[in-house]
Amino acid sequence: MSTRHLSPADVLLTQVDRALRTLAPGKVTHQRPSPAQTLNEAELTDSERQHAAGLMRVNHAGEVCAQALYQGQAMTAKLPQVRQEMELAAEEEVDHLAWCQERIENLGSHTSLLNPLWYGMSFGIGATAGLISDRMSLGFVAATEDQVCKHLQDHLSELPEQDAKSRAVVEVMLEDEAKHAHSALEAGGHRFPAPVKGLMSLVSKAMTKTSYRI
Ligand SMILES: [Fe+2]
Ligand SMILES: [Fe+2]
Incomplete structure (x- = not known):
């Protein structure tokens, strides 16, 4: 395995490159084909289409946050194994x-205009959690992913029934x-207490409400 030492300038350039690729439309390529690929486009009314696009915009903004969170953590995680796991995720x-x-x-819609803001915030949170400890960092991943799962479950009940493509994704x-x-919990992540999770849930509600619209 390569152990090449990266200078602070290398690290900064890598981070800027990742951020731009995450935020610029069409710059990310997937390894696995989209689960929507083989499914037929459903007939949707204008309002159903808008609603589905709004929900998928929220999900996309969540993924922008995930990128930033993992990048921030990978930068400050202490154990090489944790750093590697973060990069893999x-x-x-x-x-x-x-x-x-x-x-x-x-x-027929667009990603959230607020994505650069979410990226910056999440990167800062991830880097701070990584600076505190690897256990904290992994615990934060677990708590965030739990939150994301709840949103995704809600979206499955809110997406138009016939929109098989969005649902498959x-x-x-x-x-x-x-x-x-x-x-993340198996790797030793700290289990966050309910009040912290409650606060995270409030922040994510504010984020999802705004990303749904803009
Ligand atoms: Fe994700
Ligand atoms: Fe995830």
């Missing part, structure tokens, strides 16, 4: 990011996020 999230982006485009994401939460 971030790569899996790239699929989600690309699938959501593709789906939003197919629904959300279903696979839900499986992956549950796996991420589980492995």
Whole structure:
């Protein structure tokens, strides 16, 4: 395995490159094909289409946050094994990011204009958690993924029944996020107390409400 030492400038450039690729439309490519790929486009009314696009925009914004969170953590995690795991998880999230982006485009809409803001905030939170401790960092991943799972479950009940394409993307994401939460706890993540999770839930509600619209 390569142990090449990266200078602070190298690290900064890598981070800027990742951020731009996450935020610029069409710059991410998926490893796994989209779960929507083989399904037929459903007949949707204008309002159903808008609603589905709004929900997928929220999911995409969540994936932008996941990228930033993992990048921030990978930068400050102390144990090489934790750092490696964070980078691996971030790569899996790239699929989600690309699938959501593709789906939003197919629904004739756009990703959230607030994504740069969410990226900056999440990167800061991730880097801070990593600075505190690896256990904290992994615990934060687990708590965040739990939150994401709840949103995805809600979206499955809110998406138009006939929109099989959006539903297929959300279903696979839900499986992956549950796996991420589980492995972060298995790796020694701190179990966050209910009040902290409650606060995280409030922040994510504010984020989802705004991303649904803009
Ligand atoms: Fe994800
Ligand atoms: Fe995840």
